[in-house]
Amino acid sequence: MNVKILFLIFFWPLSVVAQGFSDLGSRADGFANPELNPTFSFPTDHGPHPEYRIEWWYLTANLNGPDGTAYGLQWTLFRTGLRPGEAPGWLSPQVWFAHAAVTTPDQHFATERFARGGIGQAGVEATPFRAWIDEWVLEGEDFQKMALTANGPNFGYDMSLQANGPLVFHGDKGYSVKSEQGQASYYYSQPFFTIDGTLKLPTGNVEVSGHAWLDREWSSQPLSDDQSGWDWFSLSFVDGAKLMGFQLRQTDGSLYSSSTWITPDGSTSSYPNGAFSAIPLNNKTTKDRNLPIQWRVTLPDKNVDIIVTAQNPDAWMELSIPYWEGPVNVLGSHIGQGYLEMTGYE
Amino acid sequence: MVLRLEGVKKSFRNSEELVPVLQGVSFDLEAGHTLALRGESGSGKSTLLHIAGALEAADAGRVWVSGKELSQLDDGARAQLRRTDIALVFQQFNLIPSLTVAANIAFQSALSGTPDLVHIKQIVSSLGLLEQMQKYPEALSGGQQQRVAIARAIAAKPKLMLADEPTGNLDEATAENVLDQMLKLVAQTGTALMIVTHSKNIAARMNRQLHLCNGFLV
Amino acid sequence: MTTWCLRALLSHWWRNPVQLFAYLAGLALATALWSGVQAINSEARASYDAAAKTLGEGQYDLLIPKQGNRIPQDVYVLLRKSGWLVSPVIDARINDVRLFGIDLVTSATGLPNLAKEPSGITYDTLLANEETALKVAMLANVTVDTSIAPGIAIGDIGLVQRMLKRDDLTHLILLPNQPITQPSLSMIAPNLRVQSAHTVTNVAQLTSSFHLNLTAFGLLSFAVGLFIVNSTIGLAFEQRRGMIRTIRSLGVPMRTLISLITLEMMTLAVIGAGFGIALGYFIAAFLLPDVAATLKGLYGAQISGTLELRASWWLSGMILALIGTALALSSRIWQIIQMPLLASAKPRAWVIATGSRFRLQLIIAITLLFSTVPLALILEGLLAGFILLGCLLVGAALALPPLLGGILTVVQKYTVAPVWVWFWADTRQQLPGLSLALIALLLAVAANIGVSTMVSSFRQTFIEFLDQRLAPELFVEVETANQSAALEIFLMNRQIEVLPLLTTQVVIADLPVDLYGIRVGQTYRNNWIFLDNTLNAWDIIESGKAVVVNEQFARRADLWVGNLVQVNRDLILPIAGVVGDYGNPQGQVIITERTFKDLYPNLYASKFGVRTQDASFLRTQIVNTLGIKNNAIINQVGIKALSLEVFERTFVVTSALNVLTLGVASFAILMSLLTLADLRVPQLAPVWALGLTRRRLAWLELLRAVLLAGIVFVCAIPMGLALAWILLTIINVEAFGWQLPMYLFPLKYLELGGYALIAAFLAAMWPAVRLMRTPPSTLLRVFASER
Incomplete structure (x- = not known):
């Protein structure tokens, strides 16, 4: 029995592993729920919100090496609470875990870490900003300029980040609805990072640079009971505009979508369910799972009609919670790069 | 014809040499008839009886019991023939020591089906064994044991009864008595009887006598 | 036909109940001790397995303190934040139960049954088997989990720390798949060292000869039981020759007869072996507490005091008994097949050799x-x-x-x-x-x-050995360097002979070895008996020019008196003496206190042997004056009594x-x-x-x-x-x-x-x-x- 799976059973009343991602919709006893018209306060809100059940600091990056080779990078720190609130030492009800990955054109490296809260092994502090688990760190004086590091058994990276635009709030001023029943989360992003640094790969170090996108999200019940997974896109076009769009797959076969159009200067247009659409064009079986690795994505209001293709179809995250996450290329009405996350394909 | 032998030969290997025991024996026995087979010790009487009883196979010649040629039968068929058509009575140790007299008597007929209890009761009472039914063989005298053996043989309603010195272990008076009853029963049931004996008296009471000498009938 | 034949065959046993008894009893005896012993062995093995599984012992390298058995929790966090993937463990005894605190989030081994009832598990519950649960029920909530090894209670590390009123750790499990870059251990945690998994002595290995002894007994009685079975079968066949002849001459085919006899004998064999297994269960249940005590005393191996009916032992007993019977039977059946139908019905005199x-x-x-x-x-x-x-x-x-x-x-x-x-x-x-x-x-x-x-030889030798080794009347264990120094000064001031014992685990000649530093004195000279030594061995050792090794080390390294031992990178010394060291699985190399301190200046003596005429008085003095806990002082008589028990x-x-x-x-x-x-x-x-x-x-x-x-x-x-x-x-x-x-x-x-x-x-x-x-x-x- 894998202890990591046990841990999930241990800490989440219903196992995510057994239930799939739909578990994220289970009831949130004692935890706070996101409400309309949020007011964010920074830098405090860059830090953790232990009164909510789950929270993440989610960074993805499209990179290029000196020879033009495209790479993808992921660094995610998750917080999950057994109970709301915080307590000192081992009594802390907070559990932290993190995923790191690097995608090359023909390989995908992924690893994870786990830690209990309260003892200092992992956590997030808002000022100066520092998010860490073991030796993995995302830190900086503020949210503008940060250093990022992670290591796995066969890869690692040391990067620095520089924000070149404002924070972006999704949904209704950061209140992002996830279902007809009103499940929602607080959701904002910093999609304007430039990033450079060193990837440590089995074949040697590679100097890379590119752009990164950081998502911040917290909630207590982001999914409804009848949602089994999602397909999430963060795309950056060559003209400087960006598109965030996701659709939640529901057990009756219908979809629930949401999207944000981001202009190069950071102003946004949010779209309700149905505006954004993503249709699988091509599937590929990777690690015994059949996954769409090419999509047709449309947002008619912005004349977006594009083909999104995985740079490396094998970007399967073979971790305690398995999912697909990797860099994509965009062609069609708009041209660019981005990241795709697909969950619930088990 | 219940029993028919034709040119039966049999030899035994005795250390180095082959000793011929039967050197071409032929005779017939009809239903209801009795036959005494006499001869010196070691003349092959018992061997002949065993061959007739499908217990041993002849080296040469042919044997028919109830019209069946024995050499054509496999072990199972010969065993079935013994079960249904032949009854054997030996000089001693005929009975299964761990079964009661009643069980012993019913045994052979039970092997091939349901024993005919009325028939058995007649036999038992005519042999004077009623008192002994629940006893074990070891509690019986030699004469009683032989009478039980005969009762068992008759109870199976055989076509052919083969007896090897059935009274050899008994005193004269007992022997006479046992023989009387055996003959009476054979006569009643129409069974063919071949009896091996060295006693002139016993032989004299049979329909026919054969004498075996040096492997030949004389 | 079948019924009547079986009735005839079986009637033999009712008429000869003694034979039936002998047959069944022979099989029962053959099976009883064998399956009893196997039951004990499999119970023990299951306990060892459970322990290895629950504790993950021997599977992973560990980080352990160079001195003592405590690691500050900060060191753990520092290691993690430096990229050392370790999982914390706290391990202590309470109420004769080994209390094991782990952090499930980072632990490498799982607790299988947690998966079944996740709802009942919280941070505040211990897991233990039923027996152990009773012992700790007063101290914490306990969930009974039969898969937990006997004598062990497992709980969340925080819970166990609170129960023990401690805030530190015992050791750290070094997890597989460490990251590609890592600072060296000596930079992060200079007081810790890596203990590699394969140097941890394996309980199953340690106890294997004890179990072999048991097995030998079982096998012996199995053989004897089969003798009985074989001769009863022989007798039954001899006595039934007449019956078999009669039955055959009455027209039962050979094949039917043989099938029936086989059926009869094997059915009886199953019954006999069944009795034997039941008997074996009782034997095992009767012996198990003593076996458990022996294993715990000799090897520190904890096995369950209650017996489980495991297929592994009862099935093996049954199958062995049936194979034995079948072998004995087949030779007899071969005889029947060979037997001419009309062979003398009289039982032959017993087969005359x-x-x-x-x-x-x-x-x-x-x-x-x-x-x-x-x-x-x-x-x-x-x-x-x-x-x-x-x-x-x-x-x-x-x-x-x-x-x-x-x-x-x-x-x-x-x-x-x-x-x-x-x-x-x-x-x-x-x-x-x-x-x-x-x-x-x-x-x-x-x-x-x-x-x-x-x-008896073992006992005799061991008693003599205890007399040699336990010459000091008191043994004192200290926890800190200050206590160590204070105790030594305290005793020296009172003119009491004190034998400090410095120890650390090292690797010598590619073997994990306990390195000891001792103060050579009269006590050693008078009481330690060498198996082999050079002339003036103690003088040479005292001058720091030679080492003493125990027999275990000498045998494993094949280094004997006169051979050189590489004690340290810079120190090579000859062996001056080999001492017997009974009941100890570890190799030992012994040098003088002075040499030891030169090699390991940071280590202090944590154990002291004390020679005194008035042990109880001195004991009270040490406790009162130095604040050393009473249970850190052991009376030599106590140890001896414990060993002898x-x-x-x-x-x-x-x-x-x-x-x-x-x-x-x-x-x-x-x-x-x-x-x-x-x-x-x-x-x-x-x-x-x-x-x-x-x-x-x-x-x-x-x-x-x-x-x-x-x-x-x-x-x-x-x-x-x-x-x-x-x-x-x-x-x-x-x-x-x-x-x-x-x-x-x-x-x-x-x-x-x-x-x-x-x-x-x-x-x-x-x-x-x-x-x-x-x-x-x-x-x-x-x-x-x-x-």
Whole structure:
């Protein structure tokens, strides 16, 4: 029995592993729920919100090496609470875990870490900003300029980040609805990072640079009971505009979508369910799972009609919670790069 | 014809040499008839009886019991023939020591089906064994044991009864008595009887006598 | 037909209940001790497995403190934040329970049953098996989980820390798949060192020889039981020859008959073996507490005190019993197939062994016995030891009947009185029938002598060893460097001889070794006895120019007196002496206190031996003055008592097994005699007719049994001693890494001999009484019915 799976059973009343991602919709006893018209306060809100059940600091990056080779990078720190609130030492009800990955054109490296809260092994502090688990760190004086590091058994990276635009709030001023029943989360992003640094790969170090996108999200019940997974896109076009769009797959076969159009200067247009659409064009079986690795994505209001293709179809995250996450290329009405996350394909 | 032998030969290997025991024996026995087979010790009487009883196979010649040629039968068929058509009575140790007299008597007929209890009761009472039914063989005298053996043989309603010195272990008076009853029963049931004996008296009471000498009938 | 045939076959057993009993009892005995012993072994193995699984011991490298057994929790967090993937563990005893605190989030091993009832699990619940749960129920919420190893309670690390009122850790599990870059351990945690997984002594390995001993006992009684089964089957077939002939002549085909006989015998075998397994369960349940105590005392191995019915042992017992029966049966069935239909219905006298068969046996026996000498010289290893044992046992067993025959022939030759001439001749004639039972007795007595010698030698050596090693009256353990220094000054000021003991774990000659620093003084010079040493060994050691090693190290590294030992990168010293170190699995290298401090300036003496006339007074003083906890001071007498108690428990197990094996052997004799009794009536009848009373004959029968047992016992002594020698000098060395001197215990052997004679006498009683009561008519019938 894998202890990591046990841990999930241990800490989440219903196992995510057994239930799939739909578990994220289970009831949130004692935890706070996101409400309309949020007011964010920074830098405090860059830090953790232990009164909510789950929270993440989610960074993805499209990179290029000196020879033009495209790479993808992921660094995610998750917080999950057994109970709301915080307590000192081992009594802390907070559990932290993190995923790191690097995608090359023909390989995908992924690893994870786990830690209990309260003892200092992992956590997030808002000022100066520092998010860490073991030796993995995302830190900086503020949210503008940060250093990022992670290591796995066969890869690692040391990067620095520089924000070149404002924070972006999704949904209704950061209140992002996830279902007809009103499940929602607080959701904002910093999609304007430039990033450079060193990837440590089995074949040697590679100097890379590119752009990164950081998502911040917290909630207590982001999914409804009848949602089994999602397909999430963060795309950056060559003209400087960006598109965030996701659709939640529901057990009756219908979809629930949401999207944000981001202009190069950071102003946004949010779209309700149905505006954004993503249709699988091509599937590929990777690690015994059949996954769409090419999509047709449309947002008619912005004349977006594009083909999104995985740079490396094998970007399967073979971790305690398995999912697909990797860099994509965009062609069609708009041209660019981005990241795709697909969950619930088990 | 219940029993028919034709040119039966049999030899035994005795250390180095082959000793011929039967050197071409032929005779017939009809239903209801009795036959005494006499001869010196070691003349092959018992061997002949065993061959007739499908217990041993002849080296040469042919044997028919109830019209069946024995050499054509496999072990199972010969065993079935013994079960249904032949009854054997030996000089001693005929009975299964761990079964009661009643069980012993019913045994052979039970092997091939349901024993005919009325028939058995007649036999038992005519042999004077009623008192002994629940006893074990070891509690019986030699004469009683032989009478039980005969009762068992008759109870199976055989076509052919083969007896090897059935009274050899008994005193004269007992022997006479046992023989009387055996003959009476054979006569009643129409069974063919071949009896091996060295006693002139016993032989004299049979329909026919054969004498075996040096492997030949004389 | 089937019903009637079966009825006839089975009627034999109802008419001969003793035979039925012998058959069932033989199978039951064969199965009982075997499955009992296997039950104990499998219970122990399951406990070891459970412990290894729950604790993950031996699977992963550990980080442990260089000194003491505590790691500050900050060090753990620092290691994690530096990229060292470790998982914290706190491990302590409370109420005789090993309390194990782990962090499930980072732990590498899982708790299987957690998955089944996740709802009941919280941070505030311990997991333990039922037995252990009771012991800790007062201290915390406990969830019963049968998969947890006995004697262990597991809980969240935070809970266990709170229960123990501690905020530190015991060791860290070094997880697999460490990240590609990592600072060196000495930079992050200079006080920790890596203990590699394979150097952790494996409990299963450690205890394997103990379990082998048990298995040997089980196998022995299994063999004896099968002797009984074999002879009962033989007897039943002999006695049923007439029945089988009759049934066949009445027209039952051979194939039917054989199938029915096989069905009958195997069904009975299943019943007998079933009884045996039930019996084995009780034996195991009876012995288990003592075995558990022995294992815990000798090896620190914790096994469950309650027995589970595991398929592994009862099925193996059943299958072995059925295979044994089938083998014995097949030879008899082969005989029936070969038997001419009209072969004499009279039971033949028991298979009489011919002279030529005896001669063949003797040749094989001599070959086997002589091959043991070169085998002992050439072969190495545990397996070789057992091959040697096998040769010895089988050789001796085969040699016994011809040997007895020879002895009887000689005795008979020098006997004049006619009754006695007959007595000897008659005894000789009975030998073939009795030989299996006598072999059983020989094996049982020899095994008892061998095992008793080994266990007693072990005890004797160990007591002497304890006297040497436990010369200091008090042992004090300190926790800090300050305490250590204070204690030494305190004792020096009072002119009390103090023997500080510095220790650390190192790798020498590629072996994990405990390195000790000692203060050479009168105590060592007077009490430590070398197995081998150079001249003036202590002087050389005291001057720091040589080391002492224990035998375990010497054997494993194959380094002996005069060889050089690389103690440290810069220090190579010769071995001046090798000491015996019984019951310790670890290798030891001993240097002087001064040299040790040069090599490890940061380490301090954590243990002290103290020589004093008034132990209890000094103890109170140390506790009151220095604040050292009372339970950190151990009285030498206490340790000794504890050690000896372990041996007493071992003895209980050994003597119980002694009694059981002798019991089995005596039962074999009884059955053989009963078997022979009926067949012997024709042989006894003429003697009776010639004027020997039945009473006299019965006494002679008794005398014969005791005499034969006596001769067997005499033969068993050298064999038992050879067995002990093999156990001590070959198997023990292979299994433990140290040799035990062999002591002889003549009184113990005489006692065993007495038991053997009593066993034989008791076994012969019933047949003798039966003979005495045989009615004359039965004897007379022999003459009457003999053809």
